[in-house]
Amino acid sequence: MSLPLEGIKILDLSRYLPGPLCTQILADFGAEVIKIEQPKSGELGRNLAPLINGESARFYTVNRNKKSVTLDLKKKEGKDIFKRLAANCDVVLDQFRPGVMDKMGVGYEVLKEINERLIYCCLTGYGLNGPLRDTAGHDLNYLSLAGVTEQTGNNQGKPSMSGVQIADTAAGSLYSVIAILLALASREKTGKGQLCDVAMLDGSITLLAYTIGEWFGSGKLPQRGDEGLTGGYACYHIYETKDNKYVSLGAVEGKFWVEFCEKIDRKEYTTVQWDKEKQEDIIKDISNIILQKTRDEWVTFFSTSNICFTPVLNMGEMCQHPQIIARNMITKLTNFKESGKDVVLTGVPIKLSQTPGEAKYIFPELGEHTDDILMNIGYSKEEIDTLRKNSVI
Template identity: 70%
Template sequence: MTLPLEGVKVLDLSRYLPGPFCTQILADFGAEVIKVEDPKGGDLGRWLPPLINGESARFYTVNRNKKSITLDLKKEEGKTIFKQLVTTCDVVIDQFRPGVMSKLGLDYEKLKEINPKIIYCAITGYGISGPLRDVAGHDLNYLSLAGVTELTGTYQGQPAMSGVQIADIAGGTLYAVSAILLALIHRARTGKGQLCDIAMLDGSISLLSYTLGEWSGSEKLPERGNDLLTGGYACYNIYQTKDQKYISLAAIEEKFWVQFCQKINRKEYIETQLIPERQLEMQEDIRGIMLEKTRDEWVDFFATSDICLTPVLTLDEMCRHPQVAAREMILKLTSDNSDGKDIVLTGVPIKLSESPGEVKLTFPKLGEHNEEVLSAVGYTHEELEEFKKKQVI
């Protein structure tokens, strides 16, 4: 079976999470991804704790089915080799701060002179323009500037941090994948490559589309933990259960709320579903009701009801859930090393009927593919040995 991105060759300069996760998605759908790593240690994501068999468990989660070469881009020979690789590749992904590749003479403007068809995707915190372009940042910073952190948390509590890296993945990884695919379609039509400027701040702001619409319509700033979708209403909330676990209720539509109220014997709440002044009273009463059974007892109680109720699962519970298993969304890399630890990985979330993604649980050692990749662009064994001596690769 032919995968959609077979024949697409990607040079991946990124590290840690946003870029590597992007290229893993491309690799799952057939792209040949070549990680270009520093000879002195490689992708810093290789060494993030916890370590399994000497390498980061996190590295395995975003770097499957790739090749790795080492290349010192600060040395002239390294730059020359990189340019030679660009002549045979389709995509370059860079996750450095703006200006780093320009100083090396390897920015998009230089590379498109070598290969006008090259698609260059720069993933940065704030973009390659604007007053913050050179400022350092992490997921929390981007979400805070985007206004997401201010909206996250409980009513009258302080802003809360997300349990996952929203800006990195939703704002960086996924928009980078989209940009690259759009650029490949454009190139197929025009023969021209282009620069993809992906800012994690931009991507985070775009996630506020509905929130901005609500603000525009009501002319009232959203209040943390006190609006319809953030915990202010009884019909859309999280409730603790008898066993100190939780269930989530998302009965926004009237038909769901009616069934819920009937099941808990609170028919009087049907008419007051969206009345702001009644929310605290209803929430307090429902909290008391939910404490009468365990989480799983409530799940069983509502099993035949169509009301949008689900248990709040821990990671280990999620991995064992039958829906997750049916969709093959959790994979295990069984340990064959002295550590004796299995690594849990995500499956392919994009399901295509004719050309589904293919997971190959192979992970490159640092510089493992130096000879294979570089000999393919004309370098001899003797030249590669000389590069090793000079620590170019």
């Protein structure tokens, strides 16, 4: 059975997390992803600690199912090779700052003249225009500017940093996947590619959709840790348990809240679910109740209830949870590359009934596919040897 993106060829210039996760998702569904890496040093993400056999453990989490070509784009011969590759590919993913590829003479305006069907996706922090266009940034910066960080944490003290890279992944990786798929769909109608401008700041702002609605609907700025979905109400809250662990209650709907209250013998709270003035006292009382049992005892206690109640798990516990196992969302590669260490990788989150994605746990060595791919576009072995001698590849 063929995968939906078989036949689609992608040149991946990205590094670290946002772009590599994007292209890994596309690779899982059949796209041929060719990582373009700097000779000798490779993509920067290969060198992030912790290392397994000299290579980043994190590199393996976002670079399966790919090929690797080493290429120095600062040299004329490297630019020529890249142009020949782009002439025969469908997508280029560029994660450099705006204008970098243009300055090297291999940006979108040049490449589209070579291949009018080319889809060129620019994944940047702040986008291709605006006063911050050329500004450096990281996940924390995008979330802070978007207003997400201000809404993260409790109502005592400073804003908190997210435990995951939301801007990088949700606003960057996933929106880039969407952009590329939309451009591919458009190309089916027009026969032409286009430029995709994906900014992690832009995507982060769209993740605030409900929060923005809460703001203009109420006429007041949301207060960190004090709103309906941020900890200000007892029905949607995190509680500490007897064993210093935590559970989360998401009983937003009335029926869930009523069942929860009845289960803990607090029927009087059923009619004051959204009474703001009473929340502090209710939260304090329920907190004391939850402290009477361990986390797992509470999970068992509520196991037959319909109230949206879950334990707060750490990484190791998450990997062992029966729901995660049932969905094939975690794979462990034991004694990876004879390193004595296990590598834990995520599965394919999108389940298609007819053309399901396939996570092949094959990872490219730096430059592993350079010779084969260059031969496929017409370079001879002698030419390749010369390119390697001159450090072009």
